[in-house]
């Protein structure tokens with residue numbers, strides 16, 4: 001895409017020249033190596049939103065705690081299949097909350113406006129559809145669905161319901177992702193041609209070997225209900241508490257982790273997704289009976305669209321990585337790159353690239369004289385960092401959800417967006433297990 005086209009493209013995105021200039025003349029006139037990002041619009045609650053939690057385990061509890069940090073929210077009920085989690089919910093949020101192991105009892109309550117769905121992946125679709133059709137707003141953890149066959153059912157139920165449905169890849173609501181989206185649209189790294197991301201871990205918990213409670217038994221776990229939408233098997237606490245390791249319930253490394261990177265990347269690039277998907281990997285170390293790899297690489301082809309030029313994406317996830325504990329997303333363009341985190345973006349520009357026509361045009365827009373006189377040059381590397389006290393992506397994600405509920409508005413990570421992020425992640429598993437490339441139509445959201 002040439003510079004002229006890029007400008008038309010920026011206009012098409014609705015970024016009027018004035019707002020681009022007002023956005024701080026993002027890089028061309030930026031002389032500081034660090035710029036602090038602010039959240040400018042605190043939301044004022046007008047109505048209490050009554051919440052119920054379905055799936056009160058690790059993330060469901062974190063979601064609920066974060067949601068309740070917002071004024072005007074109240075937890076009225078919790079549902080889980082393990083008794084210990086319901087006891088813990090009452091200890092945490094008070095004896096008055098209603099608890100049950102049957103999520104339908106939650107959905108039939110008139111005092112519940114909205115549900116948070118924090119169950120394992122194989123329950124996301126059915127609980128989401130039932131919640132929407134029962135007239136509840138919903139926040140469903142990622143990946144939105146367990147298989148690509150389920151995506152359209154959630155989208156249809158959402159359209160029918162008129163309710164707000166948001167998926168829980170919280171990173172895209174962060175200051176860092178918003179800044180990256182703005183910088184890319186302004187041409188800060190030129191034309192995108194490549195992106196890469198990875199997750200590196202090396203610990204039992206990081207590799208999903210969670211502790212099994214001592215009292216785990218058919219008396220404390222509603223095993224029958226857990227399996228009621230999948231293959232029947234005798235009680236197995238590993239399949240319940242370490243569900244990520246098994247394909248009936250989890251979605252492997254890609255469904256668990258790649259999906260976050262797809263969500264952020266699609267938000268930043270305004271992409272609908274790749275058309276070609278391939279994955280390779282293996283079970284190298286955590287041979288504990290799991291059915292999914294512990295090292296996974298994915299490669300993806302994003303064709304040119306109205307929103308972006310064609311580019312390639314490479315993702316990897318390694319649970320036996322000696323460097324451990326790192327995650328990153330890098331977006332590479334013809335004039336530089338961005339390392340994108342939720343609270344920080346590091347923009348690197350090629351040496352001398354401020355002399356490009358686009359940068360000159362930006363300087364002119366910002367009211368700077370363009371002359372042959374030598375000038376002060378900005379740094380090649382600029383860090384944009386969230387201000388101290390930033391409450392984070394998860395807090396912002398819930399702010400967006402609650403705001404949409406209160407105002408009848410919409411969210412970015414709705415079921416269409418959520419499915420477009422989940423599908424390439426889920427199709428990595430299909431590619432890996434079927435040993436083949438998968439062709440995907442991201443517009444129609446269908447395997448081709």
Ligand SMILES: NC(=O)c1ccc[n+]([C@@H]2O[C@H](COP(=O)([O-])OP(=O)(O)OC[C@H]3O[C@@H](n4cnc5c(N)ncnc54)[C@H](O)[C@@H]3O)[C@@H](O)[C@H]2O)c1
Pocket residue numbers: 054055056057058059060079080081082085101103118119120121123141142143168169170225226240241256
């Ligand atoms: N957004 C994030 O950063 C993030 C982080 C971790 C997990 N997650 C997602 O959150 C979800 C839960 O993961 P987790 O780590 O909290 O798992 P977890 O095992 O700690 O919790 C899942 C809970 O769901 C309960 N459950 C299972 N089936 C149920 C059903 N039919 N009805 C009601 N409760 C049911 C289980 O008893 C368990 O307490 C997953 O989809 C995961 O991908 C998201």
